[in-house]
Amino acid sequence: MSKSSAEGRQRVIETAASILSTRGLKGVSIREVAKLANAPLGSTYHHFPDGKVQIITEAIEWAGEKAAERLKGCLDKDNQNGLQTFLHQWRERLHRSNFQQGCPIVAAAIEASQDEHEEQIKLAISRIFKRWQSILADHFISHGRTVVLSNSMALTVISCLEGAVILSRGYQTIEPFDAIIDTLSLLVDQGKEDSE
Numbered sequence: 001m002s003k004s005s006a007e008g009r010q011r012v013i014e015t016a017a018s019i020l021s022t023r024g025l026k027g028v029s030i031r032e033v034a035k036l037a038n039a040p041l042g043s044t045y046h047h048f049p050d051g052k053v054q055i056i057t058e059a060i061e062w063a064g065e066k067a068a069e070r071l072k073g074c075l076d077k078d079n080q081n082g083l084q085t086f087l088h089q090w091r092e093r094l095h096r097s098n099f100q101q102g103c104p105i106v107a108a109a110i111e112a113s114q115d116e117h118e119e120q121i122k123l124a125i126s127r128i129f130k131r132w133q134s135i136l137a138d139h140f141i142s143h144g145r146t147v148v149l150s151n152s153m154a155l156t157v158i159s160c161l162e163g164a165v166i167l168s169r170g171y172q173t174i175e176p177f178d179a180i181i182d183t184l185s186l187l188v189d190q191g192k193e194d195s196e
Helices: 003-023 030-036 041-047 052-077 082-096 104-111 116-142 147-171 175-195
Strands: none
Touching: 003 030, 003 041, 003 052, 003 104, 030 041, 030 052, 052 082, 052 104, 052 116, 082 116, 082 147, 082 175, 104 116, 104 147, 116 147, 147 175
């Protein structure tokens, strides 16, 4: 694959992730993605022979891995306040987009049907959530929490984060996100006390 061809393919993936975050799964069409990615429609079908399902699956994996890298980077850079830094980055993204950009993984999770042909989308969503949970759980374990508590705390953080994104978009205000920023630090600190 030539460099320009690879770049065009990557633009399609990133564009699909962006559409997922603003319009949801049903808002993604191959024609629209190709147009917005400035990619020829024929090349798009060539690079993604399984069509929309393949594009969405790869967009979920790409966006999820980017978020995982940011989360891990924040936690590695500041062992004590990395989670707060990550939450503030998400808050800024949400606020800057005027509550238009949500999480592409959640958008896909909400809308993924029970159709057999969308199974790979659901598997990609599950892999991404597990990856985030693993990063957070490892972080909490490194702070002396038990494995069981760390996994529960990781799920709580992910649930709060994704719920706050949805509520902020629904209310069209940053208040739900500010609530989790203020509250999660208390829960995380309480978890530390409980494990001591």
